[in-house]
Amino acid sequence: MKDENRTNLEPVDRERRTFIGAAAGVGASMVAPGVILHAVEAAPRATSVSSDVRWGLAIDTAKCAEGCSACIDACDRENGLDLQTKPKPLSESKWDQQKAVWIRKVKLQDNQTGRITNLPMMCQHCEDPPCVDVCPTGASFKRADGIVMVDRHLCIGCRYCMMACPYKARSFIHEALEGQLTSVPRGKGCVESCNLCVDRRDYGEESTACADACAAEGHNAIVFGDLKDPESPISQLLKALPTRQIREDLELNTGVRYAGV
Amino acid sequence: MMKRIVYREWRIPPARFWGILGILASVIGIGTLSFGYMEHQGHWVTGMNNAVVWGLPHVFAVFLVIAASGALNIASIGTVFRKPIYKPLGRLSGLLAVALLMGGLLILVTDLGRPERLIVAITSYNFSSIFAWNIFLYTGFMAIVIAYLWTMADRQGGPFNRPVGILALFWRLALTTGTGSIFGFLVAREAYSAAILGPMFVILSFAYGLAVFLLVLMFAFAEEGRVIGPKILRRLKNLLALFVAGALYFMLIYHLTNLYAAKHDDFESWLLLHGGIYTFAFWVGSILIGGLLPLWILYHPEKGKNCNWVAAAAALVIVGGLSTMYVVIIGSQAYPMPLFPGQTILESGFGDGVGGRAASYWPSIPELLLGLGGVAVGLLITAVGVRVLQFLPESLADDVVPVDEETLGEAAFAKPA
Numbered sequence: 198m199k200d201e202n203r204t205n206l207e208p209v210d211r212e213r214r215t216f217i218g219a220a221a222g223v224g225a226s227m228v229a230p231g232v233i234l235h236a237v238e239a240a241p242r243a244t245s246v247s248s249d250v251r252w253g254l255a256i257d258t259a260k261c262a263e264g265c266s267a268c269i270d271a272c273d274r275e276n277g278l279d280l281q282t283k284p285k286p287l288s289e290s291k292w293d294q295q296k297a298v299w300i301r302k303v304k305l306q307d308n309q310t311g312r313i314t315n316l317p318m319m320c321q322h323c324e325d326p327p328c329v330d331v332c333p334t335g336a337s338f339k340r341a342d343g344i345v346m347v348d349r350h351l352c353i354g355c356r357y358c359m360m361a362c363p364y365k366a367r368s369f370i371h372e373a374l375e376g377q378l379t380s381v382p383r384g385k386g387c388v389e390s391c392n393l394c395v396d397r398r399d400y401g402e403e404s405t406a407c408a409d410a411c412a413a414e415g416h417n418a419i420v421f422g423d424l425k426d427p428e429s430p431i432s433q434l435l436k437a438l439p440t441r442q443i444r445e446d447l448e449l450n451t452g453v454r455y456a457g458v
Numbered sequence: 459m460m461k462r463i464v465y466r467e468w469r470i471p472p473a474r475f476w477g478i479l480g481i482l483a484s485v486i487g488i489g490t491l492s493f494g495y496m497e498h499q500g501h502w503v504t505g506m507n508n509a510v511v512w513g514l515p516h517v518f519a520v521f522l523v524i525a526a527s528g529a530l531n532i533a534s535i536g537t538v539f540r541k542p543i544y545k546p547l548g549r550l551s552g553l554l555a556v557a558l559l560m561g562g563l564l565i566l567v568t569d570l571g572r573p574e575r576l577i578v579a580i581t582s583y584n585f586s587s588i589f590a591w592n593i594f595l596y597t598g599f600m601a602i603v604i605a606y607l608w609t610m611a612d613r614q615g616g617p618f619n620r621p622v623g624i625l626a627l628f629w630r631l632a633l634t635t636g637t638g639s640i641f642g643f644l645v646a647r648e649a650y651s652a653a654i655l656g657p658m659f660v661i662l663s664f665a666y667g668l669a670v671f672l673l674v675l676m677f678a679f680a681e682e683g684r685v686i687g688p689k690i691l692r693r694l695k696n697l698l699a700l701f702v703a704g705a706l707y708f709m710l711i712y713h714l715t716n717l718y719a720a721k722h723d724d725f726e727s728w729l730l731l732h733g734g735i736y737t738f739a740f741w742v743g744s745i746l747i748g749g750l751l752p753l754w755i756l757y758h759p760e761k762g763k764n765c766n767w768v769a770a771a772a773a774l775v776i777v778g779g780l781s782t783m784y785v786v787i788i789g790s791q792a793y794p795m796p797l798f799p800g801q802t803i804l805e806s807g808f809g810d811g812v813g814g815r816a817a818s819y820w821p822s823i824p825e826l827l828l829g830l831g832g833v834a835v836g837l838l839i840t841a842v843g844v845r846v847l848q849f850l851p852e853s854l855a856d857d858v859v860p861v862d863e864e865t866l867g868e869a870a871f872a873k874p875a
């Protein structure tokens with residue numbers, strides 16, 4: 198099957214990736230027409246994922262600019278979401294509700310004060326993820342480093358995780374996909390969501406596509422980092438700013454924190 | 459005065475039987491085609507989207523699954539609660555339970571994004587998932603009911619009849635509660651977080667299961683000219699009325715507790731007053747068609763005695779049941795997730811309920827056909843079952859059915875002192 202790429206967690210693939218990684222050290226390399234691997238300096242992770250770190254995001258909503266969509270565009274490019282095409286007979290409005298979205302902008306207004314807030318929403322990488330609890334096959338899983346993601350080869354597309362996620366963070370692939378990125382296997386009939394650029398994690402890169410893009414725009418509203426490292430920029434930021442989890446009442450201990458909501 | 463109950467295969471003329479089978483098979487065929495179409499194209503051809511992820515197929519599937527559990531009720535009343543008058547109906551009750559469950563599960567499976575990976579669901583198990591537990595509940599249910607049927611039909615099984623019946627009763631309650639809990643466990647969804655959901659599903663299952671049972675029984679008997687005596691008809695219709703009233707009562711409690719639990723009152727006022735199609739489905743479908751109308755028929759002094767009216771009431775209960783499932787399953791998904799209390803969402807790139815608006819969902823034809831296909835599977839299994847095996851009692855005329863202890867009581871009561 199065309200879209201049957203291996204996930205980054207299977208041993209076979211790890212070897213392949215080591216090889217590709219070595220080749221890619223030189224710069225961007227073309228492995229197949231249309232498939233460009235990222236240029237990375239660091240060698241791919243040889244050790245297993247460790248629970249010494251917990252990856253997360255801190256979002257300073259005061260810095261998130263209205264009308265800016267840099268993070269979304271970057272995410273779409275990074276994960277091949279920009280390759281989705283609307284099935285011809287489908288109406289635009291329906292497509293809007295059916296296409297996969299990993300990160301979205303939300304604009305809020307306080308009912309009492311009228312204050313406007315802009316923020317990006319994505320999978321909150323819950324420490325106690327309801328999506329993982331309910332998944333019948335274990336396709337939804339949490340890595341030791343706190344990243345919650347879907348194993349595309351175990352997912353049967355039951356969509357129970359989507360029912361369970363309090364943040365509406367997940368998308369179901371409603372249509373056949375073509376021309377995907379090797380680094381991000383996706384496919385019709387499966388569920389997917391933000392995985393904190395897990396591919397970059399395995400290559401030991403610094404940040405996520407969204408955080409990079411936001412910084413490049415000069416906004417710096419998204420900070421990525423290790424929540425367990427007290428010295429990391431994200432921990433420093435969380436120390437300095439009052440932040441909260443969305444739907445704190447559910448006590449999921451999310452890995453994504455927001456300031457100013 | 460009590461005669462031995464004789465069971466006999468369903469001996470309607472072959473042409474008629476094959477005609478019925480042909481109709482069911484074509485509905486199944488069309489359902490299969492819809493499945494193939496949805497599978498090949500992907501779910502974009504359905505009305506489902508990233509907000510309403512479970513659509514009409516789940517409405518049918520959940521209805522069938524809980525109706526299956528409810529259909530077994532008749533057998534339980536006969537064996538476990540020792541009401542001999544229900545005994546002759548036990549076999550059909552067991553058969554229907556298995557058949558409806560098969561239909562419902564088939565819909566669930568064919569609506570998966572990757573049905574071909576079903577084997578994954580069986581081999582790679584997540585034991586913390588209530589969904590996965592339900593797979594055990596379902597398969598166990600079938601096994602137990604089949605054993606139960608054996609104890610009813612085989613003389614050697616006789617001694618085990620009651621123990622197996624009791625096991626089946628508890629398994630069935632667990633199954634319905636489990637199905638209800640699939641929703642109850644979703645902490646995120648406003649509509650579902652009420653402890654009452656499980657028990658409500660149990661009582662709904664009683665009503666739906668009995669309604670289906672009654673329709674099937676009446677149809678099978680009428681086709682072949684077997685007799686349903688007024689005595690048993692009265693018992694069955696009173697039972698249906700009781701369950702329907704119970705279901706109404708529970709729905710009322712459910713919505714009122716939600717309404718008074720301050721957290722949920724946004725959802726409730728939306729559902730009960732401003733929810734458009736869902737409000738309509740609730741009041742007209744669930745309450746009026748599925749509750750008040752059948753109650754009126756069943757308690758009507760004349761109509762309640764008439765076979766056709768009782769059948770109509772049962773049909774209304776089924777329509778109302780589907781509508782209740784629609785409200786419970788789809789309405790609660792359409793209602794926006796409460797992400798930011800005290801704030802209004804002005805814009806969103808993913809339809810988070812901008813300005814509190816509900817997500818849109820309109821079922822597509824293939825979804826409907828898939829659902830009907832599942833129903834037809836259940837009916838086909840039943841039809842073949844009663845044709846080849848002795849599931850149906852020869853007669854349910856008053857002088858054949860076992861002594862009705864209640865009537866005895868009434869008779870004694872009616873005697874002038």
Ligand code: SF4
Nearest residue numbers: 320321323326328362
């Ligand atoms: S935000 Fe949703 S998808 Fe992400 S971990 Fe939490 S429950 Fe799972």
Ligand code: SF4
Nearest residue numbers: 332352353355356358
């Ligand atoms: S859709 Fe996939 S990831 Fe989600 S619960 Fe079902 S099997 Fe698990």
